[in-house]
Amino acid sequence: MSDSEFEILAAEATPIGMICLRQREIAAAPGTFATEITLDHQFLMSSENTASERELTARALALHPGDALRVLVGGLGLGYTAHEALRSPRVARVEVVEFLPPVIEWMQRGLVPLASELAADPRLEIREGDVYGRLAAPPARPYDLILIDVDHSPAEPLGPASSAFYGREGLAAARRHLAPGGVLAVWSYAESSPFAAALRNVFADVRVESVDFENVVVGDGETNWLFLARD
Numbered sequence: 001m002s003d004s005e006f007e008i009l010a011a012e013a014t015p016i017g018m019i020c021l022r023q024r025e026i027a028a029a030p031g032t033f034a035t036e037i038t039l040d041h042q043f044l045m046s047s048e049n050t051a052s053e054r055e056l057t058a059r060a061l062a063l064h065p066g067d068a069l070r071v072l073v074g075g076l077g078l079g080y081t082a083h084e085a086l087r088s089p090r091v092a093r094v095e096v097v098e099f100l101p102p103v104i105e106w107m108q109r110g111l112v113p114l115a116s117e118l119a120a121d122p123r124l125e126i127r128e129g130d131v132y133g134r135l136a137a138p139p140a141r142p143y144d145l146i147l148i149d150v151d152h153s154p155a156e157p158l159g160p161a162s163s164a165f166y167g168r169e170g171l172a173a174a175r176r177h178l179a180p181g182g183v184l185a186v187w188s189y190a191e192s193s194p195f196a197a198a199l200r201n202v203f204a205d206v207r208v209e210s211v212d213f214e215n216v217v218v219g220d221g222e223t224n225w226l227f228l229a230r231d
Helices: 051-063 080-086 101-108 115-119 131-136 160-166 168-175 193-200
Strands: 007-014 017-025 033-039 042-046 069-074 091-098 124-128 143-148 178-188 205-215 220-230
Touching: 007 101, 017 101, 051 080, 051 143, 051 178, 051 205, 051 220, 069 080, 069 131, 080 091, 080 115, 080 143, 091 101, 101 115, 101 124, 131 160, 131 168, 160 168, 160 193, 168 178, 168 193, 178 193, 193 205, 193 220
Parallel strands: 069 091, 069 143, 091 124, 143 178
Antiparallel strands: 007 017, 017 033, 033 042, 178 220, 205 220
């Protein structure tokens, strides 16, 4: 299987398009396979490029000095954002909210690289649902960290339901779900000055940070962006 070819592991129609789990051998590293998720044939993520997902969690944790932390993760994906949180002994609970049932099923069936490790951790709970709807509703419980890794960027959401989240009112609603000292962290493939401005209208401390990494699938450098906010 060449770098331009891939094997379909699973595919299913969803309300936002055809979601596909596939695997390809990396040309630069024969014998190494990348597991990928696409939506309507548009690339979403790869198991070989996880630096920015992990940094989203790591940098949010670095901003919070507490212990026994409760973490809410928006978007399961291939599980790397949640996995990084579970690596910390300061984390007591990780709740993942995933909108697409097939993505949860792939994890349950062991089709993704981290499946067995995540399933073995009793601190993890994966729920089907709309994390943006959760954050727009009145809070039921406070979280110390809220990590959002769903859309391509604030300007390019995967569906219309998330658009309100990126404005001042949506962020103010999300802020109510944070415990004192809590951190909101949002992943994006692109920088977004309007989103940074909206965050600064709601939170006292806002940081926009880049993550540079080598995209081993395409053999080129890449930059993703993290938005971190707290009071």
